[in-house]
Amino acid sequence: MVVPVRWGLTGCGDGRGARRATIGDLLLRVVYLRFVRKVTPGNPSDRGIMDAVTLSELRKPRAFPAVSVMTSTHRHAPADRQDPARLRALLTRVRRRLEADARVSPGTAREVVHGLQRAVAQVDLGHAGDGLVLFAAPDGEHHAFLLDQPVEERVVIDHTFATRDLVAAHTRSTRYWLLVLSDVTRLWDGRADELTEVAAAGFPLGLPAGAADRATRLGPEAAAALGVVNGRDPRPVIVAGVTRDQARFERAARGSIVLAGRIDGDHAQTSAGDLAELARSVLGAYEDLREVSVLSELEAARGLRRYAAGLAEVARLAEEGRGAHLVVERGYYAAAGPARSRPDRVDGSPHAGVVGDAVDGVIETVLAYGGEVTFVSDGFLVDHDRIALVVRY
Helix, strand or coil, X not given: CCCCEEECCCCCCCCCCCCCCCHHHHCCCCCCCCCEEEEXXXXXXXXXXXXXXXXXXXXXXXXXXXXXXXXXCCXXXXXXXXXXXXXXXXXXXXXXXXXXXXXXXXXXXXHHHHHHHHHHXXXXXXXXXXXXXXXXXXXXXXXXXXXXXXXXXXXXXECCCCXXXXXXXXXXXXXXXXXXXXXXXXXXXXXXXEEEECCCCCCCEECCCCCCCHHXXXXXXXXXXXXXXXXXXXXXXXXXXXXXXXXXXXXXXXXXXXXXXXXXXXCCCCCHHHHHHHHHHHHHHHHHHHHHHHHHHHHHHHHCCCEEEXXXXXXXXXXXXXXXXXXXXXXXXXXXXXXXXXCCCEECCCXXXXXXXXXXXXHHHHHHCCCEEEEECCCCCHHHCCEEEEECC
16 A cells, blocks of 8 residues: 655645745754653663753753763673773762862762762663763752763763763754644654654543544644643654644644644554654655755855854854854764863863864854754765854854
């Protein structure tokens, strides 16, 4: 059976009054996040969503000392046997540094080290990824994150957490929401080729079988529930369902989402694997249109003299807080030179004073000043030296 798939970049509306997407719609006022598992107490293997709001909170200043511990981990035996010993050694390094710092009282040092120990206790190293990031600060705050990419082993003590590895892991892959409309409406968290059903904000959203008011309730209730989730973590949305349900939903959600495309038909019983396959073609077409729109924005900015290209110039303007929209090829990495004006205080690293990847550093800086980041396919910015910036002034 051939399942019809429709895609587009229109704003939400009914078939008669749908508006065409503006450049603002096409630019996706969102930050694309790559999959990172935030470990939560009581559920060491929890695949919680690391969203833009959480990342922003983590980047805010803390009382000194805010301690960050980064290390690579191993997924399989026998290499994973070394991970516990490496973690113990890193925590010992933290304790010694804090005890030697005259600014840190003994009580505060113990509190922060205890916070790191509690963060480690949340992690099931038997189900680790390729990297582990631990944060702890005074007053008992602590966090643990499993990354799907390795990180450079280091300890950072500062007034803020060292979030560069989280930002790098978050921003290099597209994520989306897949909403399946039916009597039991389901929301799926899409990350590349993986779909995970969302059980939050009322999802799955059920209506009584044969409800007389189904036609009037489905669209508004689905739009309201999605608004709660998408408001915290904005992403493009793919909508699956029969045409009349799609129209009702889109009327209710008009202007509140970025609609990446549609999958026609009743998919109440479609498996996650089949849904992911259907979504892949929709998302691919959407990405193609989005990249074209980004080029249009860059050319318009160039005409207004609000444009920069090349890593050196983009990095300079980003440091000045002028970056409104950074566009970078997804596979672009560059070895860094001297660190930024406010370098991480790294202990025990052979690269102290050096930013591991200069492109990731620029990404973090743009986000820190409230800018946007969009990734495009490799080779798409060949005329822009692989990285370009729309500046505020």
